[in-house]
Amino acid sequence: MAREGVTMPATNQHNEQASATPNPFPEPALEYGENPARFLVEELSVDDGEGTSGELMLARIRGLETIELCGFWLAVERALANKESREPRERVERAIRERKAELEEHGEGLAQTEMTPADRRAVAAERDAESVAVLVDEGGEEVSWSRQSGAAVGASR
Known part of the structure; x- marks a missing residue:
């Protein structure tokens, strides 16, 4: 758990990306020690060699360690979708649900x-x-x- 007064790296960095990264749930982000929006703002597209294609986001989802954290990530994906007037991305939701199911079956933590x-x-x-x-x-x-x-x-x- 993060301590009160600790700022999140994504919102405390001195670069353009940090100032543009949304944080729909600041209190839980402090509690969990991360702002999933840092990853969830990525686009999912075919990798054309010009940077990420959402693979970092999907890798981070595969590394979620608790069922509760999966729920937080899902809530952030849905909040970002609502803010952008779009539906949550099925591929992202599916990845989070699959990780949650894996944790439920095998236990929390990294195997x-x-x-x-x-x-x-x-x-x-x-x-x-x-x-x-x-x-x-x-x-x-x-x-x-x-x-x-x-x-x-x-x-x-």
Whole structure:
């Protein structure tokens, strides 16, 4: 979850694209840490070698990690369509629905070889519980986190 006061990269960048990128749901965008409109403003067309053809958008959809995030992306696609007085794009909606179905069937998160959803959750919990920094005393010796007095962060693992 993003913290209050954190701005979204797409709306805080100093370029023309950032100022033109819509953000139909600013509060959920802050909560999820992304503005799907950054990707959903792309056109879906045949790639003629002159840039993207929506493939970045579709790749990002394939990487959505939660069912709830799929719903948010779908809402943004529909809001953009409404704003532009058009129907939501079937190919985009289908890609989001397919990703949601995959997450419902296999569990949330990104699939990793030979890991069940329970395995992925266990590994993630273990990683979250492990410190990424090591405290050291004045002589450079490691100090436990419970003995923080007089210690400084010395190195990352």
